[in-house]
Amino acid sequence: MVYAEPHIKNYVKFVDKLFDKSKTENIGIIYFVSNNSTKNKLLPKSILNYYKIHIKSHHDGKIIYINNNKKYNECIVLYGKNEYKNISLNFGSLISSKIENGSWKIFNKITNKSLREFLIGWGLDQYRFNKLIVNKRIIVADDFNILEIKNNLSAIFYGKELINIPATDMGPNALEKSFINFADYHNAEINIIKGSIIKDKFPLIYAVGKASLEEPRLLELNIGNKKHSLVIVIGKGVCFDTGGLDLKPSQYMRNMKKDMGGAASILSLAHLVIASQLKIRLKVLIPTVNNDIGPSAMRPGDVYNSRAGITVEIGNTDAEGRLILADTLYYADNFKPKLIVDFATLTGAARVALGPDLPAFFTHHEDIATMLNNISKNEEDPLWRMPLYSPYSQWLDSEVADTNNISHGSHAGSITAALFLNKFVKPKTKWVHLDTYAWSDTNKPGHSKGGDILAVRSIFKFIQNYINNL
Incomplete structure (x- = not known):
């Protein structure tokens, strides 16, 4: 290393x-x-x-x-x-x-x-x-709550460092090791799911990661009093994304070490939650893979089953993040949590719509959307709501499977990606999906060039307020 x-x-x-x-x-x-x-x-x-x-x-x-x-x-x-x-x-x-x-x-x-x-x-x-x-x-004065500031900064620094480390030193194996050390620091329980269980029970995670020398896996952390409300946070952990057989152009592949920015963001959030001693039961889930090229790589036109039993046609191998999240979301939903939040560097379409500094969020629930809008303004940690516009779901139709992983056209890519994920979450589940960039292309106040942790402070405050209002 x-x-x-x-x-x-x-x-x-x-x-x-x-x-x-x-x-x-x-x-x-x-x-x-x-x-x-x-x-x-x-x-x-x-x-x-x-x-x-x-x-x-x-x-x-x-x-x-x-x-x-x-x-x-x-x-x-x-x-x-x-x-x-x-x-x-x-x-x-x-x-x-x-x-x-x-x-x-x-x-x-x-x-x-x-x-x-x-x-x-x-x-x-x-x-x-x-x-x-x-x-x-x-x-600062002794009567000022400096611990809150320290928790925010240590969480963000840790997440930024995870993103910035090159994929040679931060593949699925290394991310698992960091995850274990993170859990040890916080005295949390962990469960590392890989091998035959991933292949048989999480077929979409397996499909994305099976071409890599580092096997696909699902990292799980549990901490908190079982009497408290369960909150599950999920982070996309694609440690490097070549695009698969639908290979990315070189200029778009250059920074793809950041495609585990969702995982880094979730670990930042988890540190904030645990260090702040929120009265919740926290479950962290990180599906982690490399989207590589090889003889066993998934191909355009392949059809795979999912953990939910929904069959998926691979319209594009570069739409891999939603596949690993789909199995993970369905797994999470069966624990009947009070809230699910996922972070993912999911679509370029979100960046075209909102730029690099403004993560998109999707939710069916108006109370959650209102709370998030207000908190993000107060925290100077912005978010912007995008619609889960159900008529666009038909764009994901497939002739050979229950759904395609991409839409038929080029419109509304971030919305159709969120609608794909929506198929794997029960309608009544309180769920927030964030599509983030996790990167700063230049140095600017509050955001050094490189890996960036966006919206974590806002989501932390949201979880804190949301649980208090249950």
């Missing part, structure tokens, strides 16, 4: 260091200064005088250092007219990227929500692939 296996415990320790209060020497002070003078009344006169005399232009995120020496450091951070309007997640990440290395604290009294988002943004900027080095610390 070129890259070390990621351990969740290492990211927990790393995040602790970002907020380490033992480093008390040379703590710099950050002053937020508005271009609306009425918002600056509580600032020291020396800072206001400096602002009036020396600052000729004011724009959000501009940083001005006042005393830049080894003993003491002060800086002014500028923001807009509305009270702390831009002191948010993206603003925190922007400031962290610009400010000098060292330990810092904020002078201003800002709302807990603004501080929370700022600190998450500050922390997200500290992530570097394969490097756990702390250069910038921020000190």
